Amino acid sequence: MPPELKKKLKKVLAGRSSVDMGQVRFLNLGRVRERAGGDWDRLREKIYEVGHHFIEKRLDGDDAVIRCRGGFMIIFAALDGEAAQATVDGISQELERFFLGDSDLGPLEILAEARSVTTEELLEIVARDQDESARPSGTGDAEAGGHEPGRTPPWTPDRRLERAGETGAAWVEAPRPGPRPVYTPRPRAIYTESEGVWDDIVFKPCWDGRKSALLHNICVARRVVKGFAYYGRDTLMGADDRTLHRKLDESVARAAQRGFQKAYAQGGACAIIVPVHYDTIATLSQRMRYFAILQSVPEPMRRFFFLRVDGVPDGAPLGQMQELFRSMKHFGAYVLTQLPFGASDLKRFDGCGIGIFGTEVPARMNETGPDEAQLMAMADWVASACLLKAETYFTQTAGIEVLQAGLSAGVRYFSGPLIAPEMALPEPARPLSLAEILDAWQRRDTLQV
Secondary structure (H helix, E strand, O other): OOHHHHHHHHHHHOOOOEEEEEEEEEEOHHHHHHHHHHHHHHHHHHHHHHHHHHHHHOOOOOOEEEEEOOEEEEEOOOOOHHHHHHHHHHHHHHHHHHHHOOOOOOOOEEEEEEEEEEHHHHHHHHHHHEOOOOOOOOOOOOOOOOOOOOOOOOOOOOHHHHHOOOOOOOOOOOOOOOOOOOOOOOOOOOEEOOOOOOOEEEEEEEEEOOOOEEEEEEEEEEEEEOOEEEEHHHHHOOOOOHHHHHHHHHHHHHHHHHHHHHHHHOOOOOEEEEEEEHHHHOOHHHHHHHHHHHOOOOHHHHHHEEEEEEOOOOOOOHHHHHHHHHHHHHHOOEEEEEOOOOOOOOHHHOOOOOOEEEEEOOHHHHHHOOOHHHHHHHHHHHHHHHHOOOEEEEEOOOOHHHHHHHHHHOOOEEEOOOOOOOEOOOOOOEEOOHHHHHHHHHHHHHHHO
């Protein structure tokens, strides 16, 4: 087990006699293996990489995820009961939708369950079922449906305990999830990628709560799998291939310029936020290649472009960051950066000239509203940004409680399905009051009842 996972697990269990944990189990791995033949090792790693990415994106920072033979275990730091079950159900449904869109992984099904266990039971399960990923390929085919001789298979009841009338620490079969929700149609994009991992590129309107207006458009890649949409780097499903990230950044930069030109030709200038990964511009040679794309924007028009840096590593040297962010100022009105939710210590960006700090709203927070710890994290984050004379923003804002809490904490900008749907082209600035956002949300909520 990695040291950081041990540390997180120790923190979750500190002073607790019981904890809620979740099971996400892959079914029909054997069928996938038979169809894959010699490509099985690659597909198996893809399954687990995608699974880990989906789960981490939908958990709080203190929750722990452990890869196991046949799936994953989730140890919740705060959730219990129905909330924990709802979380694992949501993860399983989204994973299944994604796998259905891949012909190689179509047979996969997902089962999910959450339940409370004592800390002793938890440690027993972890010790028994943690994934032995270092095992040579082809040995101990637990992942493909078999198990090691003389050992109870993972995720199944221990028959010896059943005969003794005890439940033990083993998992039981989870019920199938209920009907999937119906998703509303999304606008057809103009900028498509025939050979890209993502499908197309769209624009997400961004609301300024202080000026009560839609002022900016975030240019992002989009990928739709069985009616469910993924945006930005989520379209890569956790892939860390540098070439792929750079290709995505270059495609988004070109689409942002073309979108601006179309909108400007129709008589309406619009501000566009252009995301780029830190690794894409970390070195001078990489930066020059990316800047060659930005260079084509005439200088008088650059005031309409806001450059956003994603994926800034925790240990990035201050000198490197200062050089990088300052060099970007020539190509846009503001330089932004997007960090994980809860990253409130922004002193490491001192002297970088960042005008706006952003974060993505955790999926669970959209569903249940922010808890006390998350409210404190928002306040600390906004205060830390103010010390650097910077503003803050939320992306993926879907819950009204999140919007209200963000406004109360001092967050200025918001984007996401609660604010406005994505667009095929960026739109010029227009007034939009908080009352109009609330009215639209209430109408949608009434229609869904």
